[in-house]
Amino acid sequence: MTDTLVTVFAALGDETRWSILTALGEGDASASALAGRLPVSRQAIAKHLAVLHEVGLVEPVRAGREVRYRVVGAELAAVARRLEVVGVAWDRRLAAIKEIAEGL
Amino acid sequence: MTDTLVTVFAALGDETRWSILTALGEGDASASALAGRLPVSRQAIAKHLAVLHEVGLVEPVRAGREVRYRVVGAELAAVARRLEVVGVAWDRRLAAIKEIAEGL
DNA sequence: CGTCAATGCAACTATGGGGTTGCAGTAAGC
DNA sequence: GCTTACTGCAACCCCATAGTTGCATTGACG
Structure with a gap:
């Protein structure tokens, strides 16, 4: 379950890729066009786009x-939902421990 | 705004750290205890815990x-909410374009 | 006080991946 | 058809970091 999640996070854990994603957020663009406004080469951007495509964040x-390339917001939202479930579960456990500790 | 978000994702984009987080999700534990059930050395785990602590995922x-160490679910939930906002924004843009394309 | 188990710090290795340059392929447009 | 511009592939560099081992330190406990 978490294997795909980790790869998505690894994809999101890079400044340049976020620059690309936010740039695409303002409108679809090609690798060359992105290379025009980002301080990296076209090939570097092409690699990043390949990574983003593999995890479904871009099309x-x-x-x-x-x-x-078109950014896929639905994928981000899906990841967010999965994240929230995990986070809430962890906090529920903490809350439960707190109740026990308070002798409730 | 996104600078902290990126570092959090970079922290989450590692299998070992997820193993640590899920292990901590079942109950607080020390670095040595975690080293007992994970296939890495205690020092490696200590480094990971330092990273996780820096981004507020662990305490x-x-x-x-x-x-x-205690896992902080609230931080994950916060990240999830920020993610969802971005994803929805991207999809709204796509929806707007679609409407325009359909001549609506 | 002495022992034991835990953490903390430091040096070192090495693999992965972000970045580059160069060149070949391919489709638009005159 | 020829040129032009964009994509795709491959080889290479280099730095960040995941991992290791070794040792010093510190706090519990008999």
């Missing part, structure tokens, strides 16, 4: 000779 | 001569 769309 | 509690 390639062929448009003629260029490949535009 | 040290001195208990005599040992230091037990």
Whole structure:
């Protein structure tokens, strides 16, 4: 269960990839276009896009000779939901311990 | 805004750290105790705990001569909420584009 | 006080991955 | 058809970091 989750987090744990994601958040773009406004080479961006695509955070769309990428917000929301479940479970355990400690 | 978020994801993007977090999810434990049931050395776990502590996912509690760690579910939930906001925003943009494309 | 078990600190290794450059392939447009 | 611009692949560099071992330190407890 958590194996895909970890890879998604690993994908999100990089500044450059967040730059790419937020840039795509303002509109679809190709690797070359992104290379124009980010301080890294096109190939570096292409690698990042491949990583993001593998975890489902981004989707390639062929448009003629260029490949535009679209950000997939639904995937982020899904991850968020799974995260919240885990976090709440941990806090519930803490709350339970607290009650026991207070002799309730 | 996203700078802390990225570091949290970087912290979560590691299998061993997830093992530690899930182990702590079942009950507080010290670095030595965790080293007992995980296939890595105590020092490696200590480093991971330091990382997790820096991003607020875990909290040290001195208990005599040992230091037990408690997982902080609230932090995870907070991250989840921030994530969901971003994801929903991206999807709203997509929905808006779709409406425009459909000439609505 | 002496022993034992736990933590903390430091040096070291090595693998992964972010970044680069270079070149080949491929599709638009004149 | 030729040129141009974008993508794809491959080899390479380098730094961050996950992991190790070794030793010093500190607090419990008989």
